[in-house]
Structure formats: structure tokens, C-alpha cells
Amino acid sequence: MTVLDFAAVSFAYGSRPALADVSFTLGPGERVALVGHNGAGKSTLMRLVTGLLKPTAGTVLVGDWDTRSRRPDQLAHRVGSLFQHADQQLFARTVREDVAFGPRATGVPAVDASVRVARALEALGLEAVAGEHPYDLPPPDRKLAALAGALALEPTLLVLDEPTAGLDRRARGRVAAALGGRAAEGTTLLVITHDLDYAGEYLDRGLVLDHGRLVQDAPLSDILALGSGLEDLGLAPPPLSRLSAALALPGRPIRAREVAAGLASVAARNRLS
């Protein structure tokens, strides 16, 4: 079963091409990072998934729906999104109403909607501020509120633009846990991120865009192992993968727990205790 299918998709803003001949498919529960330079086409790709833009050539399928024949509000039944400027995504008078808007607008019965809203607020630790006006919250909490709105749709696919940027460690942990939980239930995650620490730790597959072309589609551990080749793509390996490489840890782990285990064994071998 395919959750998202990009078949030879191109898009141009007028005469300025933004995406060229991009093809990939995502299955249920996949945890995928979309990375690349500023201006590589990541946000354009996201707008094509949410139906805000239609491809100039090729086809975007969300499940069996062609985005050309669906409006964004129809696609919202299947796609939950978090845009980079999440501030602009909030408009209700309380956080709870804002989070509830998606389920209501997509016709979820009130009882189910309130369960979904409660679940989303809890997952992101927002219960205490649920009654506040979104604009009374600091920007990072507004981002969490917008993310809660996407979770409350309980879509088959979440497309998220920089969900961890500007968040402190505790909030980053909450986002990672909430998204991981949804993926375990079968929701597909497509996450635009510059936060390769987050990506390496919590996502599995990497799509790399460069000047509008998909130049890599591989496990993140392979992509992060490219070393200096990453720089040409606007990427820099995060500290844990650099440490893993510098110490030649077996299997070149990139996740904290495995790197820690590797460190402990190097330390034991060198009698550092």
C-alpha cells in the first residue's frame, strides 16, 4: 500500500523551476527526513503534497487520490501539515478550539473529535495552556499548538516543516515521542528538517533534494556517512555521526544509545574508567 506517490513530478514558479522530475513513494509508518539546501525545493514539495500547489508535470498521489482533482481541505482528511511559519496556521481563540478545528472541518463527529484533541494536547504537553489564546503563548508553544492540530486530524500522512526548530530540549523530546508514537500506529512521517541530530535519532530514511532534484533516497545512516560529500548538499554530519566515524565504531552507529555503547567499549579497551 502506498501512502504517497510522486511520479516524475516537476514544478515551476512561473519561469523559475523549483522541482524537476522527482519520483519516490512512501509506505505506511515510514519515518522519512526530507533534507537539502535552503531553497532546494523542500517547501515546494510540501505544498505539492498538501495540494496548495499542483504539479506542472507528473502526478502526486495521496493514497489513491490525485492531488490535481482534490482541494486542500479534502486532502486534509489524509494529510496533516505543519508549515514553517506555524504562527500563521493558528486563528482560533483558544488553543483547544484551534486544535479542534481540523477534525470538525473534516466532519469528525464531536465526541471523536474531542477525544482526538485531548490526545493531541496530551502528547505535546499542552493541556495546561489549552484554554489560552494562541497568541498569548511564546512562539515555540504556538508551534506545538499547530502541530497538535495536525495530529488531531489523525491523518495517514504527516508532512512537517522543521517541527523541532526553535524548541528547547524538553519540547524537542515531546515532539519526537509524539511523532514516534504516531508512526508506530502506522502514520507516515515526512519531515523537512535541518536538525540532523533529530533526524539521525528518530527517522530512518532520507530524501535529499538539491536544486530541485532528488539526488539521494537512502537510509539516513548511509546519508550521514557520506562525510564531506554532505557539504555539497548543504548538510553537515551531526556530532554523533562524526564521533562514530572518528572512533571507527563498528557499524558506524548514529543513534545516541548505540554510540554510547560504542564509547563505553572503546573506553573499556583503553582502560579509561
Next chain:
Amino acid sequence: MTAPLTLRAVTYHYPASTTPALRDVSLEVRRGEVLAVIGNVGAGASTLLLVAGDLAPRVTGGELSGTVERSGRAALLLPTPWTQISGMAFTVFDEVAFGPANLGWPRERIATSVERALTRVDVTHLRDRDPTTLSGGELQRVILAGILAMDPDVLLLDEPTAELDPLAARRTWDLIRALARDGMAVVVATSDLDALPDAADRVAWLEQGALRALGATREVLVDAALAAESAPGSTSIAAVWRSARLPEPPPLTVSQAVERLR
């Protein structure tokens, strides 16, 4: 020589707020140094920059006690560049020139400082673009160029790398170091703790508006209290070192870790 920025016992309340956003904060920022301000969301890092930049309480309202002394010009980069764009310029060049033009400088001086700022931030290729068509990261660099074009003595940066790809982020940290080397005083609120061992001279750790620690970067970042669950954490190398239960104090960078394990 007087410090370009000094806060003495500063307490600040936003309008209609009963809890202070800053509590009794005293610190001095020296010429040529990079001071990083870290803390959880809501700890007061952004507020500290607003106070230092004379926007709070002058623009935001609220009440401030204590004293803030500035010598020279302070300039602030907001974490949301799209709210900082002038809206008055059709090209990046004019956008960057907007600040200097408002300082009433002669035309030649404006042109020179804009050129220098565009080069410094590496956005000369965007000079004829419409600012409203830029990506988030491009816009952030353009706004930074606009600030540098005003030739500030104190540069206040709120999460300057949040919108940037990792390579652009690293270039921005290099630029920050270079500006400090040229004598600017730089205060940067950031959650990018991995960048600090190379980028910052000192670190101020704010907790609920109060200074929890202020000292040399290495000293503050190895503090075990910073690793507590409710604290902002340290570098990812320090964290993985500690989770491997290796001896304190932890290394902060990859090269320090490799050195320790040799």
C-alpha cells in the same frame, strides 16, 4: 574602556504580567566577545535581547527596574525574519540599505556599507531579488546584512541559525566569530548548544528569568546541573559521554572526546 552593554539588577515585567520575565539580571558584554544566552523556552533569553536592544520596555511596554547602559549602537535580529522585513523595498539591495538610509548617512557611505554587508553575509547573488520571494534562510541572512550595514557596536541575535541549513548555520557561526574578532560585542540567544564550544566565549544560562550561571563556555557547559531533565542540556557529545557513564567532566566536542579516549 567602558563595556558596550551593561545590565545591572535588571528586572522586567511584560504589560499585565505578574511574573517577571527577567529577575535581577546583571551582566556585562565586552567588546570583541561572543556571549551565548541559553535556557528553556520562556526562560527569558529573547526578553534579555529586547531589553538590551532598547525595545523593552520602550516599544513593548511593561516595567523595568535596574539599569541598562549602552555605549554605541545596538542592533537586534529577531527569530522571525519575515516580521522584520521593511516592506519598503523591491530588491534585496534596497532592503539592506533601508537601515543605513534611516540613519541619515550620505549616499556613498550607504552604498559602501551595503556592499560590504552583502559580501560579509554571502548574499551578493540575491541583490536584485524581491525580498518577499526569498526562502526563510535566505531572508534571515538578508535581514542580518541589513543590520550589519548599520555598523552596530553591539549585535543582538535571537536564534540566528534556526532557519538555516546546517552548512549555512556553520557559516553564520563563523561570521559571528569574525565580527567579534573585529571588535563587535555579540550576544546570541540560541538552542544550538553544539555550536557553542567553538563559537562562544562565555555562556549565560537563564532559568525562569534569572541568571542560573554565567561563565566561560567550557565551565558552564560541563555543569552537571545543565544535564538535568528540566534544563536545556549540554552538547550532544557531552550527553552521549554521560550516558556511557564515562568520567566527569565530559568532553564537549568530537575532537575533545577522541582526545580523551586516546
